[in-house]
Amino acid sequence: MAANTNSRLRVPTMPEGTEVGSYRTYQEASDAVDYLSDNGFDVTTITIVGTDLHMVERVTGRLTMGKVAASGAGSGALWGAFMGLMLSFAASSPGGAGLWLLIGTAGGVLFGALMSMLFYASTGGNRDFTSQSQVVASRYAVLAAAQIDEAFQLLQKTPGNQMRPVPRRTRVARPGPTEFGSRPDEQPRFGVRLPAGPEPGEGRASGAPDEGGASGPGAAGGPAGPAGQD
Numbered sequence: 282m283a284a285n286t287n288s289r290l291r292v293p294t295m296p297e298g299t300e301v302g303s304y305r306t307y308q309e310a311s312d313a314v315d316y317l318s319d320n321g322f323d324v325t326t327i328t329i330v331g332t333d334l335h336m337v338e339r340v341t342g343r344l345t346m347g348k349v350a351a352s353g354a355g356s357g358a359l360w361g362a363f364m365g366l367m368l369s370f371a372a373s374s375p376g377g378a379g380l381w382l383l384i385g386t387a388g389g390v391l392f393g394a395l396m397s398m399l400f401y402a403s404t405g406g407n408r409d410f411t412s413q414s415q416v417v418a419s420r421y422a423v424l425a426a427a428q429i430d431e432a433f434q435l436l437q438k439t440p441g442n443q444m445r446p447v448p449r450r451t452r453v454a455r456p457g458p459t460e461f462g463s464r465p466d467e468q469p470r471f472g473v474r475l476p477a478g479p480e481p482g483e484g485r486a487s488g489a490p491d492e493g494g495a496s497g498p499g500a501a502g503g504p505a506g507p508a509g510q511d
Contacts, residue, residue, distance in 0.1 A: 296328040298424030302436040302444050309441035310421035316439050326426040331418030338414045346398060353397025354390045361389015
């Protein structure tokens with residue numbers, strides 16, 4: 282059982298749940314989940330999904346030989362100080378330990394600055410700027426796998442939520458007849474489909490009386506005599 286759980290965690294799978302909130306930034310989505318946690322909601326069923334991903338590179342400044350040398354010197358100083366500290370353990374006197382530390386730091390500064398300048402010169406000035414890269418989503422959806430209605434109602438109180446309940450459409454009652462006719466004596470309008478029903482004359486018994494009088498041999502003028510009698 283544990284092996285199956287670990288395999289599901291290692292294999293990328295699509296999240297499960299119903300969308301209960303939508304936000305433009307990750308910070309707003311994170312604050313919304315924190316709000317659910319503060320209200321006692323089980324956040325183990327919550328997932329934040331970023332959609333429509335973009336790789337964004339923000340330029341932070343112009344790159345010059347001086348900046349390259351300073352950056353390399355700083356990195357080299359840290360490595361040089363670390364190496365000098367390791368060598369200082371072999372020194373027999375405190376003064377010797379400090380000397381090793383100083384030599385290591387100075388050597389690291391020179392080596393780092395020199396290597397950074399050589400690498401920058403080898404590029405031929407093709408990338409004379411500094412930047413930072415980030416993966417940003419256009420929208421962050423909050424999914425809930427349980428207690429969906431409760432999560433939806435709670436997230437309605439969070440700022441930045443773009444998901445709002447859809448109002449139910451109500452039909453306004455207007456006075457007067459409807460298009461299908463609301464009065465028994467109203468004639469159907471042109472192009473209105475009439476409800477299915479029996480055709481005129483259907484369902485009438487063979488001996489049933491017609492409108493306006495009784496049916497039968499004597500309905501028109503009293504009892505009829507025998508055929509052929511004067």
